[in-house]
Amino acid sequence: MFKKIPHTYVIVFSIVVLCAVLTWIVPGGAFQRETVNVNGIDRSVVVPGSFHYTEKNPQTWQVFSALFDGFVDRADIIIFILIIGGAFWIMNESKAIDVAIGSVLRFTKRIGNRGVIKAIGADNLIFIVIMTVFSFFGAVFGMSEETIAFTVIFVPLAISMGYDSIIGVSLCFVAAALGFAGAFLNPFTIGIAQGLSDLPLFSGLEYRLVMWLIISVAGFAYILFYAGKIRKDPKRSAVHDDDDYWRRLHSDTALNIEYKTPASAWVTWVMLTAVMVIFSFFFPVSSLSFGENQLKLPAVPVLTGLFAVTGWLTLRKSVHFFIINLLLFTILFLITGVMGYGWYIMEIATLFFAMGLASGIAMGYDANRITKLFLDGVKDIQSAALIVGLAGGIIIILENGNIIDTLLYKLSETISGAGRMASVSMMYITQTVINLFMPSGSAKAALTMPVMSQFSDLIGVSRQATVVAFQLGDGFTNMITPTSGVLLGVLSVAKIPYEKWFRWVLPLILILFILGFLLLIPTVTMNLKGF
Numbered sequence: 001m002f003k004k005i006p007h008t009y010v011i012v013f014s015i016v017v018l019c020a021v022l023t024w025i026v027p028g029g030a031f032q033r034e035t036v037n038v039n040g041i042d043r044s045v046v047v048p049g050s051f052h053y054t055e056k057n058p059q060t061w062q063v064f065s066a067l068f069d070g071f072v073d074r075a076d077i078i079i080f081i082l083i084i085g086g087a088f089w090i091m092n093e094s095k096a097i098d099v100a101i102g103s104v105l106r107f108t109k110r111i112g113n114r115g116v117i118k119a120i121g122a123d124n125l126i127f128i129v130i131m132t133v134f135s136f137f138g139a140v141f142g143m144s145e146e147t148i149a150f151t152v153i154f155v156p157l158a159i160s161m162g163y164d165s166i167i168g169v170s171l172c173f174v175a176a177a178l179g180f181a182g183a184f185l186n187p188f189t190i191g192i193a194q195g196l197s198d199l200p201l202f203s204g205l206e207y208r209l210v211m212w213l214i215i216s217v218a219g220f221a222y223i224l225f226y227a228g229k230i231r232k233d234p235k236r237s238a239v240h241d242d243d244d245y246w247r248r249l250h251s252d253t254a255l256n257i258e259y260k261t262p263a264s265a266w267v268t269w270v271m272l273t274a275v276m277v278i279f280s281f282f283f284p285v286s287s288l289s290f291g292e293n294q295l296k297l298p299a300v301p302v303l304t305g306l307f308a309v310t311g312w313l314t315l316r317k318s319v320h321f322f323i324i325n326l327l328l329f330t331i332l333f334l335i336t337g338v339m340g341y342g343w344y345i346m347e348i349a350t351l352f353f354a355m356g357l358a359s360g361i362a363m364g365y366d367a368n369r370i371t372k373l374f375l376d377g378v379k380d381i382q383s384a385a386l387i388v389g390l391a392g393g394i395i396i397i398l399e400n401g402n403i404i405d406t407l408l409y410k411l412s413e414t415i416s417g418a419g420r421m422a423s424v425s426m427m428y429i430t431q432t433v434i435n436l437f438m439p440s441g442s443a444k445a446a447l448t449m450p451v452m453s454q455f456s457d458l459i460g461v462s463r464q465a466t467v468v469a470f471q472l473g474d475g476f477t478n479m480i481t482p483t484s485g486v487l488l489g490v491l492s493v494a495k496i497p498y499e500k501w502f503r504w505v506l507p508l509i510l511i512l513f514i515l516g517f518l519l520l521i522p523t524v525t526m527n528l529k530g531f
Contacts, residue, residue: 019397
């Protein structure tokens with residue numbers, strides 16, 4: 001008898017209920033915590049050997065308040081998603097994204113029959129370049145939440161190229177997640193874990209570069225293999241019917257686009273250039289961080305000059321190309337802000353909000369129309385916000401039930417008595433299991449590394465190997481765990497049901513999980529630099 005696959009909301013709420021049941025079974029417990037300075041930032045970390053049992057706090061009616069508590073806890077990501085949805089809906093109304101997609105399709109056809117490109121495949125070459133960029137961003141500054149915004153760009157692009165929304169999500173989210181797992185300069189995982197382990201910041205860089213390369217190649221190969229199958233027969237995609245949403249949204253619109261440049265577009269260009277000039281005056285030099293190194297560049301003035309020139313050139317063609325140019329510089333300023341000024345969700349959301357307003361003004365829309373379009377975008381994407389809030393409730397239930405520390409303690413106990421290689425492997429498994437319930441890398445580092453680093457000294461394993469076990473265990477399952485607000489946000493934006501995504505990504509997770517074990521072997525058996 002055929003049974004209907006549960007809705008994503010049903011799956012996540014079932015996990016909330018399961019966690020509530022665990023609070024009745026698992027004893028309550030807690031570590032003592034202390035505040036330590038990690039790379040210039042005060043963080044609350046556990047005191048090794050301080051675990052003690054406490055009274056249980058079984059959760060009952062709280063399963064119904066989990067949505068409210070999750071919304072409060074994940075408010076930043078939820079608001080970010082809503083603003084992104086509204087901003088891109090305004091841009092989508094301008095048909096600029098359709099123009100960009102059409103330009104990419106024409107470009108791939110034009111270069112498709114040239115020598116080496118023909119052998120590799122123009123589409124494959126473009127995909128590799130895009131994924132390498134996002135993997136690099138994940139490895140250097142931990143790109144994660146930002147991929148929600150890029151999903152709106154790459155999903156319709158992939159579908160227009162003859163693929164599906166899974167490929168679109170893979171180009172940005174999966175690629176960034178691969179880089180996150182194989183990170184070599186990520187301050188939010190490597191930096192914190194090494195700081196808590198009393199290791200030199202970003203030491204062991206050479207081997208981590210090798211790890212990043214191997215993990216990225218393995219992930220890219222999986223994605224390209226799948227892309228080849230879908231290219232031959234798009235109906236083999238599990239999300240073929242789900243992608244009808246994007247096909248309707250971008251169907252044949254390029255044929256009906258009126259290329260023009262209204263006066264409002266010129267006014268927008270002048271105003272934005274003037275604002276950038278002012279910012280250039282206040283921020284003449286930016287210190288872009290690459291791990292523990294900094295590169296001082298006149299980033300804002302250079303971007304301002306480039307925007308002034310390219311804005312003028314694109315406006316001479318059409319306002320649509322100007323809006324595409326505006327999107328490009330939004331991304332460039334995002335990178336500058338994240339790497340040079342520590343931007344996070346609030347600043348990035350503000351940047352995209354300004355981009356959406358500027359797009360509407362450039363098209364000559366009045367205030368009422370821009371407002372209506374923004375609200376339509378929020379309405380279209382609100383399901384993504386709801387699922388993020390519900391997923392946040394899972395963590396709330398575990399924390400309020402006083403069982404997170406108990407689970408960590410029990411998992412760490414299982415490592416005792418094993419050999420060096422087995423111990424590191426068990427650390428890897430432990431970090432992977434914890435990541436299913438606590439996707440935040442920085443929070444997990446603060447919770448586990450003080451315990452794991454001390455334990456590694458007792459068994460004669462390098463603390464650097466323990467950091468690698470944390471890094472790999474923290475990274476791979478971010479692509480599958482339903483407690484990740486970023487994953488559920490991306491899937492909701494892309495209109496991909498979680499159960500279909502689970503079936504697609506599970507083989508990749510298993511491949512990467514096994515690869516993680518192999519990458520741990522040299523950290524124990526070889527004399528690596530920095531280890």
